[in-house]
Amino acid sequence: MSRAARRGSHATAAAMTGFRGFASGFAYLWVLMIVAFMGIGLVAAVTVDSTAAQREKEQELVALGHQFRGAIARYHETQVTGGKNEYPATLDDLLRDNRFPFVRRHLRKVFVDPMTSKPEWGLLRVGGRIVGVHSMSEKMPIKQDRFEPEDMALRGKSKYSDWVFTYPPDLQLQDAAKAPGAPASAPAPEARAASAISDPPSVAASEPRP
Numbered sequence: 012m013s014r015a016a017r018r019g020s021h022a023t024a025a026a027m028t029g030f031r032g033f034a035s036g037f038a039y040l041w042v043l044m045i046v047a048f049m050g051i052g053l054v055a056a057v058t059v060d061s062t063a064a065q066r067e068k069e070q071e072l073v074a075l076g077h078q079f080r081g082a083i084a085r086y087h088e089t090q091v092t093g094g095k096n097e098y099p100a101t102l103d104d105l106l107r108d109n110r111f112p113f114v115r116r117h118l119r120k121v122f123v124d125p126m127t128s129k130p131e132w133g134l135l136r137v138g139g140r141i142v143g144v145h146s147m148s149e150k151m152p153i154k155q156d157r158f159e160p161e162d163m164a165l166r167g168k169s170k171y172s173d174w175v176f177t178y179p180p181d182l183q184l185q186d187a188a189k190a191p192g193a194p195a196s197a198p199a200p201e202a203r204a205a206s207a208i209s210d211p212p213s214v215a216a217s218e219p220r221p
Contacts, residue, residue: 062153069154071125072146073162076176079105079132079144080161082118083178089115098140098178102132126150126171135175143177 082105087098091110099105105118123130126148135143148171158165161180168174177183 065153068125069152072171072174073165075122075125076144076162076174078118078122080176080178080180083141083143085117087178089117098137098142100140102134102141102144124148133172135177142182143175145173145175146171148172 083099086105086108087096089108089110090096102118102121106116106121108115108117121130121132124132124146126146129147131147133145133147134141135145150171151169152171152174154165155168156166164177164181164183165174175183179185
């Protein structure tokens with residue numbers, strides 16, 4: 012083979028080597044881009060899933076809040092001797108209404124807060140009596156509007172602990188209307204541990220100590 016032919020062969024080999032190197036680098040760049048896009052997609056999927064899960068918990072919280080509200084309403088509207096209406100002093104009063112000689116229950120059990128996964132609830136008191144229940148979570152709600160009429164007091168809140176389920180439902184709105192520019196009654200900083208009831212007449216439950 013002549014010297015010119017060898018030079019041509021070497022040039023061709025060098026060109027092929029350079030092309031393979033360029034192609035390899037380009038393919039590597041594509042792999043990096045694909046991995047990056049997959050990572051972004053995974054993060055987006057996790058975010059969407061987390062948001063959906065939080066919305067489900069919000070729905071559960073509202074449903075449980077309605078049960079607490081209904082129990083407080085039944086206790087309050089049940090008149091005893093003398094026709095006096097009063098609110099419960101403790102959540103145990105909802106589990107077993109001791110104003111009657113027979114077993115009377117307004118709530119099956121004190122539920123677990125879906126936002127904290129803990130059996131604790133904050134209590135809103137007026138005159139030492141429970142008028143409302145709220146979550147202990149300080150997390151910001153996703154839902155800010157489009158509540159049912161009985162839950163309009165929950166609009167625009169910055170944390171779940173401000174979602175107070177009172178009886179009557181517009182109790183806090185009434186407070187705000189009575190004092191224009193003043194905030195509604197603040198939930199009392201206390202928690203109540205959940206306790207289930209059973210068929211025996213006695214119910215073991217107590218208010219948590221400070």
